[in-house]
Amino acid sequence: MSKPDFDEIIDRVGTHSQKWDAMEKVYGVSPEDGIAMWVADMDFRPPVCVQRALEEMVGQGIYGYWGGEDEYRAAIQWWMRERHGLEIEPDWIFTTHGLVNGTALCVDAYTDPGDAVVLMTPVYHAFARVIRAAGREVRECPLKLVDGRYEMDFDAWDGLMTGSEKMLVLCSPHNPGGRVWTRAELEATAEFAKRHGLVLVSDEIHHDIVMPGETHIPMANAAPDLPLVMMTATTKTFNIAGTHTGNVIIADPDLRARFAKRMAALGISPNSFGIAMATAAYSPEGAAWVDALNAYLDENRRIFDQGIAEIPGLHSMPLEATYLAWVDFSGTGMEPEEYQSRVLKEAKIAVNLGATFGAGGERFLRFNLATPRARVREAVDRLQAAFADLQ
Numbered sequence: 001m002s003k004p005d006f007d008e009i010i011d012r013v014g015t016h017s018q019k020w021d022a023m024e025k026v027y028g029v030s031p032e033d034g035i036a037m038w039v040a041d042m043d044f045r046p047p048v049c050v051q052r053a054l055e056e057m058v059g060q061g062i063y064g065y066w067g068g069e070d071e072y073r074a075a076i077q078w079w080m081r082e083r084h085g086l087e088i089e090p091d092w093i094f095t096t097h098g099l100v101n102g103t104a105l106c107v108d109a110y111t112d113p114g115d116a117v118v119l120m121t122p123v124y125h126a127f128a129r130v131i132r133a134a135g136r137e138v139r140e141c142p143l144k145l146v147d148g149r150y151e152m153d154f155d156a157w158d159g160l161m162t163g164s165e166k167m168l169v170l171c172s173p174h175n176p177g178g179r180v181w182t183r184a185e186l187e188a189t190a191e192f193a194k195r196h197g198l199v200l201v202s203d204e205i206h207h208d209i210v211m212p213g214e215t216h217i218p219m220a221n222a223a224p225d226l227p228l229v230m231m232t233a234t235t236k237t238f239n240i241a242g243t244h245t246g247n248v249i250i251a252d253p254d255l256r257a258r259f260a261k262r263m264a265a266l267g268i269s270p271n272s273f274g275i276a277m278a279t280a281a282y283s284p285e286g287a288a289w290v291d292a293l294n295a296y297l298d299e300n301r302r303i304f305d306q307g308i309a310e311i312p313g314l315h316s317m318p319l320e321a322t323y324l325a326w327v328d329f330s331g332t333g334m335e336p337e338e339y340q341s342r343v344l345k346e347a348k349i350a351v352n353l354g355a356t357f358g359a360g361g362e363r364f365l366r367f368n369l370a371t372p373r374a375r376v377r378e379a380v381d382r383l384q385a386a387f388a389d390l391q
Contacts, residue, residue: 004289006044006296007372012036019043019368023350034348035371035379040175040324042239042370046281047289050238053280057273066272069095075282076247080232083287084207086218092249092256094263095270099205099231099246103169104130106229106248109262110199110255111136111166118161118168118198120152122354122361124175127203139165142360143177148328149318150177152185154192161196168198173206173216173321176357176366180214180320183222190223199255201229205246208237208290210321211298220251227252229259234278237290239370245274297323300369300376307380312390323370326354330363332390340365347382 012020013031019039023029027038036043045051057063073090080086096102103126111117113135119127121140128138141157143150170189173180181189193200202219210216220230233246250256280286301319308316313331329339336355343349343365354364369376384391 002048004044004047004292004296006293007374008045009372009374010043010045012043027344027350029344029348029350034350035375035382036350037368037371037379038350038352038366040236040322040368040370041241042323043372043375044239044293044370046238046240046277047286049280049283049285049289050240050277053276054273057276063272066270066275069270069275072275072279075279076232079282079287080218080249084216084218084221086220088220088249088251092251094248094250094259095275096246096248096263096268098235098241098244099203099233099248100126100130101244101268102231102246102248103127103201103203104134105259105262105266105268106167106169106199106201107131107134107136109258110201110229114164115166116162116164118157118165118196119358120170120174121358122176122364123169123171123357124203125352125356125358127169127171128358137164138358140359145360148315150174150179152181152188154188157192158195165196165198168193168196168200170200170202170219172202172204172219173210175206175322176324176326176352176354176361176364177317178319178322178324178326180210180216183217186217186219186222190219190226194226199229200226201231203231205231205233205236206322207232209294209297209323211301211319212294214320216321220249227255229255234281238277238281238286240274240277240281243271243274243277245270245278296373297369300371300373301325303373304367304369304376304380307384310391311384311387314387319369323368325367325369327365327367328363329365332387336362342386343383346386347379349379349382 019036116137116139118139144153207216230249235241315328317326352366354361
């Protein structure tokens with residue numbers, strides 16, 4: 001395998017990139033002189049094996065119905081066994097149009113209108129969006145900030161339950177906080193779900209993007225006896241989010257039957273491009289690419305955190321997983337409007353605003369570090385200049 005060139009600057013402007021082409025409309029940051037650090041995709045090419053799979057399809061020139069998913073399912077099984085120590089069966093796997101779609105299907109399959117769904121906030125904003133759109137209530141259980149990192153607070157959360165809650169969506173690893181939950185935390189989450197009669201849905205889309213020295217534990221391994229829906233994908237790992245292809249893995253027969261019923265009722269089936277790319281990605285060549293990616297991201301993280309630490313009042317949460325830095329601006333004493341203006345208008349960096357992630361996120365901004373290192377350095381320089389009066 002040729003060595004990936006993560007330093008390559010790829011001009012994505014005008015390529016129908018939401019991250020770059022929509023940044024001016026959403027944040028007022030022009031792509032001509034701004035830096036896109038919001039939408040959670042990477043400015044890197046996927047591994048060569050994925051590109052090769054697409055080129056073979058294009059070379060054939062016929063794009064009919066896909067027949068036979070045995071190789072695709074075997075690739076998912078291999079990946080989960082080799083990379084995560086988890087044995088799964090082929091018939092446990094459902095393919096959805098990404099994991100936001102997978103979450104929406106779980107809401108549809110396991111809850112009714114008026115029910116509540118538990119989220120540990122702040123957390124990925126799309127969860128709350130699909131829950132509310134389905135006529136369900138979001139039950140926010142705020143994470144506890146302890147020494148600059150998030151911890152679970154089950155004693156407090158027990159008191160928030162009303163009996164209307166039917167499902168819990170866990171984000172593992174956590175987005176936007178970058179936590180790799182410990183086995184004890186995962187076991188306690190399983191006990192919390194059991195105690196309150198909640199279907200546990202574990203979104204593990206970031207499970208492959210883990211910093212050196214950290215180990216992600218699949219919820220299915222932490223709580224093997226708990227009925228569980230576990231969601232994974234190639235999309236975040238290999239920067240192929242445009243395929244909208246996600247894996248929903250359900251070992252429990254009852255939960256599996258209920259999910260299958262909703263899939264059938266809605267006529268959902270995978271697209272051939274997503275299957276081909278996922279099959280190619282889940283391979284030894286893809287695994288080597290991910291190892292190189294994580295090492296590169298770790299250095300980007302180090303550079304960014306070092307630069308943020310030099311700005312008084314800013315704190316970057318220790319990043320254990322994902323490529324998303326979660327920066328606390330509360331120490332500046334500024335109102336959100338002021339520090340957001342400095343980042344968006346002065347530094348010209350498009351970032352995700354913390355309030356969109358729910359309770360507890362109001363004083364934060366999220367920065368995407370999955371971009372060539374030169375851009376990370378430039379972003380640090382711009383931030384230091386924008387807050388120079390604090391230094």
